[in-house]
Amino acid sequence: MSGHQPGTVPPARVVAPFLVTAPLGLALAGSALLFAAPETLAGPSTPALLAAVHAVILGWLTLSIMGATLQLLPTVLEGRQPIGVLAQAAFALLAGGVLLLVSSFAAWRPPLLAGGALLAVAGVSTYLVAAARPLISARATSPELTGLRLAHLLLLLTVLAGLTWALALHFGWFPVTPGLVAAHAHLGLIGWLGVAISGVTYRLLPMFALIRGPVPRFRSAFPSVFFALALLAFPVHAAELPVAARFGFEATLALAASAWLADVCSLYRHRLRRKLGLYGTATVASFWFLALALLCAPVAVLTSPSGHPGQSAVTIACGFLLLGGWAGSTLIANSFKIVPFLAWYHRFAPLAGRQSTPGTADLYPHWLAVSAYAALLCGTILGALAALLALLPLLRAAGAAWLVAGFSASAALAATFITRPAAPSSEPLTSAPSGPRPAQR
Amino acid sequence: MTQVILDNRGLEPPQPLVRILQALASLGAGDELVALMDREPRLLYPELERRGYAWEFSDAGDGPRIRIWRAASA
Numbered sequence: 001m002s003g004h005q006p007g008t009v010p011p012a013r014v015v016a017p018f019l020v021t022a023p024l025g026l027a028l029a030g031s032a033l034l035f036a037a038p039e040t041l042a043g044p045s046t047p048a049l050l051a052a053v054h055a056v057i058l059g060w061l062t063l064s065i066m067g068a069t070l071q072l073l074p075t076v077l078e079g080r081q082p083i084g085v086l087a088q089a090a091f092a093l094l095a096g097g098v099l100l101l102v103s104s105f106a107a108w109r110p111p112l113l114a115g116g117a118l119l120a121v122a123g124v125s126t127y128l129v130a131a132a133r134p135l136i137s138a139r140a141t142s143p144e145l146t147g148l149r150l151a152h153l154l155l156l157l158t159v160l161a162g163l164t165w166a167l168a169l170h171f172g173w174f175p176v177t178p179g180l181v182a183a184h185a186h187l188g189l190i191g192w193l194g195v196a197i198s199g200v201t202y203r204l205l206p207m208f209a210l211i212r213g214p215v216p217r218f219r220s221a222f223p224s225v226f227f228a229l230a231l232l233a234f235p236v237h238a239a240e241l242p243v244a245a246r247f248g249f250e251a252t253l254a255l256a257a258s259a260w261l262a263d264v265c266s267l268y269r270h271r272l273r274r275k276l277g278l279y280g281t282a283t284v285a286s287f288w289f290l291a292l293a294l295l296c297a298p299v300a301v302l303t304s305p306s307g308h309p310g311q312s313a314v315t316i317a318c319g320f321l322l323l324g325g326w327a328g329s330t331l332i333a334n335s336f337k338i339v340p341f342l343a344w345y346h347r348f349a350p351l352a353g354r355q356s357t358p359g360t361a362d363l364y365p366h367w368l369a370v371s372a373y374a375a376l377l378c379g380t381i382l383g384a385l386a387a388l389l390a391l392l393p394l395l396r397a398a399g400a401a402w403l404v405a406g407f408s409a410s411a412a413l414a415a416t417f418i419t420r421p422a423a424p425s426s427e428p429l430t431s432a433p434s435g436p437r438p439a440q441r
Numbered sequence: 442m443t444q445v446i447l448d449n450r451g452l453e454p455p456q457p458l459v460r461i462l463q464a465l466a467s468l469g470a471g472d473e474l475v476a477l478m479d480r481e482p483r484l485l486y487p488e489l490e491r492r493g494y495a496w497e498f499s500d501a502g503d504g505p506r507i508r509i510w511r512a513a514s515a
Contacts, residue, residue: 009484075483210451212479272451341454349455349488353462360455 010070012346012417014084017091018067019339020413023372025059025098026328027406030379032106033399041390044315045181051105052399056323057188058120059098060406062155063091064331065196066127068338069148072203073134080137086130094123110170117159117166124159128152147199147223154191154230161187161234183238190253191230193327198260199223201330205264208279208337210272216263225256247301254294261290278366282333282373289325289380293318316387324380324402332373335413340364343416358421364412372408375401443469447476450504458485465494465509473510480505 029052033040036048044053070082101116135152138145161184165176202219205211229252235241236249265287273280296318303312340360348357379401386394447464449457461476462485468474476482481498485507489496495512498505 009487207480208453210453210479212451273453344455345484349458349484350491352455352459352488353464353466357459 009075009345010081011084012342014082014087015067015071015342016339016417017088018063018070019335019342020410020417021095022060022063022067023335023406023409023413025055025061025063025406026376026409027403028059028098028102029053029055030399030402030404030406032102033383034396034403035106036392036395036399038392041313041316041387041392041395043178044312044319045178047105047108049316049319051102053185053319053323054105055098055102056328057193058094058101061193061323061327061331063094063098064335065193066090066094066131068200068334069131069152070134071338071342072200073131073138073148080133082134083130086126090123090127090130092123093119093126097121097123110166114163114166114170117163121159121163124155128156142203143220143223144199144201144203146220147195150223150227151192151196151199154187154195154227158184158187158192177240179237179240183234183236186233186237187230189322190226190233194226194230194257195223197327197330198226201264202267204334204337205267205283208273208334209268209283211267211270212272214270216267218259218263222256222260222263226260229253229256243301247298250298250301254297257290257294261287261294278336278369278373279333282329285377286326286329286333289321289329293321293326296321313387313390317384320380320383320387320398324376324383328376328380329373332369332376332409335409336364336369339413340416347417360416362421363416363419365415368408368412368415372405372412375405375408379405443472445472445474447474449476449478451479454484457482458488461485461507461509462488462492465492468511470511473508476507476509478505478507482507 032048032051032055037046040046040048043049070087074081097116097119099116100112101120104110104112104116131152135149165180165184168174169176199222202216233249233253236246241249268283268287276284296314300312300314300318303314337360340363343363344358344360351357379398382394382401383398386392386398445464445468447460449460452460457476457478461474461482464474464476481500486496489509493512494509496507496509498507500506
């Protein structure tokens with residue numbers, strides 16, 4: 001044997017809680033919007049919207065990316081095993097932190113907010129310790145690994161900034177201005193989510209869309225570019241620079257993201273899997289949502305009364321497009337590939353070759369996964385329209401849709417670990433590979 | 442000795458893993474399996490070790506491929 005020591009697959013009990021319960025964060029966001037107060041659409045920093053944004057980013061997207069990272073680092077990126085006990089503790093701390101943070105935002109209780117932020121920081125720090133060993137030891141040298149390392153650094157900076165703002169709010173250290181909120185939001189969105197997703201896409205897209213094409217030319221540059229832009233966003237917004245400077249920054253950010261989108265779309269054109277399915281539909285939708293959001297971002301600066309994106313209705317619409325549309329679609333697409341495979345591997349790999357085994361698609365009700373994604377799309381579009389038209393009933397309808405989406409996605413993912421498939425079936429093949437073919441030596 | 446060639450390119454996980462383990466089950470003593478892959482099948486290795494196989498992965502100019510044979514001690 002060469003090149004690898006076996007036994008590097010993390011146990012399901014370490015990874016599965018992150019991946020399976022994460023969509024409940026989307027449901028939590030939905031409930032915050034469903035019961036939103038009438039003044040919620042007055043700006044992006046109203047309690048219900050802050051609750052929803054934190055539930056989506058920390059509860060759904062972050063927990064999912066953490067779970068996927070713990071799974072991918074040792075298996076795909078040649079890193080060592082994460083520290084399982086710490087990963088489990090991190091999950092408990094972060095899940096508790098999200099619950100407290102979101103409920104204190106929704107009810108606007110600054111003392112509880114600081115407590116929730118503290119728990120979230122503790123959860124993220126514990127997770128970083130658990131993941132440090134595979135993150136550092138990973139042998140593969142690739143943009144996705146660079147992206148993951150940079151993104152995790154930005155995640156820590158984001159939660160630390162959030163904790164500082166929460167404590168400042170509680171103890172009155174300094175006013176938490178829209179500029180500080182925007183700086184924190186850029187660190188989380190462009191930094192943590194942007195860097196992580198932009199890098200990992202180059203690994204996951206070829207794997208799941210079956211791409212055997214040329215290596216994209218600029219893939220190495222993007223994680224570093226977004227990392228630098230996320231760091232730059234902090235002083236640009238926190239220091240309340242003039243409108244022209246902020247518009248220039250948002251336009252540069254939109255240009256960089258457009259270049260990434262063009263690069264990824266050109267990669268996707270080489271896919272062998274032509275049937276769209278849930279993965280393809282969600283992937284293509286994520287591209288369109290990102291393109292729309294990129295058009296909105298500079299407009300948000302220009303349409304704001306003070307030239308600040310934190311005060312524009314377009315910012316709220318942009319948030320729905322980015323979080324539910326781009327990141328959400330990307331996450332749904334990949335979750336229903338990663339989690340069923342993880343469940344299949346732990347349940348059926350020892351039986352493979354000895355008896356018939358089910359395909360990954362047999363492990364969960366497909367209709368439930370499709371319903372979850374349809375509800376996510378409905379909620380995202382309704383939410384963006386609610387922001388632009390200032391219609392509270394639409395926002396509440398968006399909340400109801402996200403509530404359904406979150407519960408459906410979580411139930412479908414949980415099913416992969418517990419269902420007993422009735423009859424084994426084969427995965428659909430997109431090409432016709434040859435079967436075993438003997439050749440005399 | 443017979444070398445069995447298995448083309449696993451263009452297949453989505455876990456199909457390459459399943460096809461390799463199925464092919465190994467019918468491999469004769471002294472034979473070896475060469476599977477053409479899209480990428481290194483890292484999750485296959487623990488199963489191969491459990492079942493007493495040795496392997497060699499290479500990613501040369503003609504694409505990723507893994508050669509598998511029954512380990513001497515098995």
